[in-house]
Structures are given as C-alpha cells and as structure tokens.
Amino acid sequence: MRILFVGDIVGKGGRRAVAELVPQLRREFGCGLVVANGENMAGGGGMNGKCIRSITPAPAVDVVTGGDHMWDQKDFVQEIDHFPWVLRPANVYAGQPGRGFGLFKTEEKVEVAVISLLGRTFLNNQADCPFAAADRILAEIGGQSPVVVVDFHAEATSEKIAMGRYLDGRATAVFGTHTHVATADEQVLPGGTAFQCDVGMVGARDSILGRAIAPVLQRFSTGMPARFDVVNQGISLHGTVVECDPASGRARQVWRVARNFD
Numbered sequence: 001m002r003i004l005f006v007g008d009i010v011g012k013g014g015r016r017a018v019a020e021l022v023p024q025l026r027r028e029f030g031c032g033l034v035v036a037n038g039e040n041m042a043g044g045g046g047m048n049g050k051c052i053r054s055i056t057p058a059p060a061v062d063v064v065t066g067g068d069h070m071w072d073q074k075d076f077v078q079e080i081d082h083f084p085w086v087l088r089p090a091n092v093y094a095g096q097p098g099r100g101f102g103l104f105k106t107e108e109k110v111e112v113a114v115i116s117l118l119g120r121t122f123l124n125n126q127a128d129c130p131f132a133a134a135d136r137i138l139a140e141i142g143g144q145s146p147v148v149v150v151d152f153h154a155e156a157t158s159e160k161i162a163m164g165r166y167l168d169g170r171a172t173a174v175f176g177t178h179t180h181v182a183t184a185d186e187q188v189l190p191g192g193t194a195f196q197c198d199v200g201m202v203g204a205r206d207s208i209l210g211r212a213i214a215p216v217l218q219r220f221s222t223g224m225p226a227r228f229d230v231v232n233q234g235i236s237l238h239g240t241v242v243e244c245d246p247a248s249g250r251a252r253q254v255w256r257v258a259r260n261f262d
C-alpha cells in the first residue's frame with residue numbers, strides 16, 4: 001500500500017498545481033491516500049473553506065495538515081469544524097477548535113491514522129511537548145490502525161530527526177514540513193518508520209520559500225519591513241511516497257517526487 005505526502009502548498013499557484021498534478025501522481029504511483037500540508041494555502045498564510053474545497057476531496061487530497069500559520073485566516077476558526085479531514089497541530093492549547101489527528105480510509109479501505117504535530121525549536125510558539133503529544137495520541141489510537149503518518153511541522157532538522165527516531169517502529173512515516181525545502185535524507189529507519197526531514201513545498205521555483213525574491217532580499221539587506229507577495233507561477237510540486245505493509249504498518253520504501261506544474 002502506498003501513501004503520497006505533499007509538502008506545504010503555497011498560495012493559489014500551489015493549489016492549482018496540487019489539483020492538477022496530485023490525481024496524476026496518485027494513479028502513477030498507485031497511492032490509496034494523499035496527505036498534504038495546507039498551512040500556506042490561502043495567499044501564503046493559513047487556509048479557508050474555499051482553498052480546502054479546491055484541493056479536496058480525492059482524487060486530489062484526502063487529508064490536510066496544519067502548522068504555525070494555521071489560524072492566519074481569521075474566519076477559519078469558525079469554519080474548521082466543517083472539514084473533518086483538516087487537522088490542526090495536536091500539541092496546542094486545549095481550547096483550539098478542530099482536532100490534531102484522525103483516522104482516514106484509503107481507497108483500499110485500510111484505516112490510516114494521520115497526526116499533525118508542531119515543533120518548538122527555533123519556532124516562536126507556545127506548543128506543548130510534541131514528543132509527549134505523540135505518545136498520548138498513539139496510546140489513544142491504540143491498535144485501531146497500524147498505519148500511522150505523522151506530519152512534524154518544525155524548523156530544526158535536529159528536532160525532526162529526533163522525532164523520527166523517537167517514533168521509529170511506532171509510526172509508518174514521520175515527514176517534516178515547514179521549511180519549504182525538500183531534504184535528501186529520505187530513508188526507512190531500522191524500526192520500520194519512513195523518515196524525511198522536510199518534504200518541501202508546492203510553490204514557485206523563482207522565489208524565496210514561495211515569496212517574491214526582491215522584498216525578501218530588501219528585508220534581509222536593509223532590515224526594513226516589506227510585503228512578501230506569493231509567486232503564483234513557475235510552480236514545482238514536492239512530495240514523498242511511502243510504501244508500507246497495511247497489516248504491520250511498517251514502511252518498506254520511501255522516495256521523493258518532484259514535478260514541474262508550469
């Protein structure tokens with residue numbers, strides 16, 4: 001059984017690329033479930049109902065995960081409960097709407113648990129310990145689903161590798177998101193967990209993490225504020241496919257996928 005995981009979708013260009021390319025990739029790789037990080041879908045920050053409907057449901061994306069930009073679109077707080085296939089990070093204030101993990105059925109009717117977690121190192125947030133949260137959620141899921149996919153939305157490669165090692169043998173895949181740059185370290189760890197520090201993004205090649213180059217350069221070189229507009233053309237999709245045994249949840253293989261959309 002195979003699952004496709006897609007990195008941070010940035011803006012309208014990213015959504016268009018996902019809507020068109022993901023159904024093709026799903027067929028090409030025989031994936032029964034697609035998970036994508038949607039924290040930058042709406043104009044580069046946050047998400048809303050319109051964005052979600054433009055990429056879900058299958059044959060594009062089945063499950064959308066979140067990150068530090070989860071609530072950038074102010075009305076989404078009221079909307080999230082209409083979208084049970086959208087997850088916000090699990091290790092946040094208890095009062096936040098939505099949920100941090102869920103069970104979803106693949107095309108083959110295999111149950112897959114998907115968990116959204118937020119890192120704390122070099123991220124200015126007030127998230128709870130993501131390691132303890134992972135333990136809690138895995139205990140709650142119990143034996144309901146041996147196949148578990150974790151989106152670890154974090155900045156530091158060390159924290160991400162630590163999470164991969166921490167969950168090795170207990171999750172099918174631990175995939176990093178947030179940095180928007182795909183890393184070349186995809187591997188199946190000794191306990192059977194597929195791991196990659198960062199899956200990358202669905203965003204513009206001629207950009208800085210999906211944003212126009214000039215204003216980002218201006219801010220870096222002068223320290224003056226600038227508006228970081230999203231670049232919506234010249235989009236590449238970065239994703240990762242994991243092949244696993246549905247009975248044990250162990251990963252067999254993992255590989256990176258990159259496609260140019262326009």
Ligand SMILES: [Fe+2]
Pocket residue numbers: 008039040067178179180
């Ligand atoms: Fe992001």
Ligand SMILES: [Fe+2]
Pocket residue numbers: 039067068069153177178179
């Ligand atoms: Fe992020």
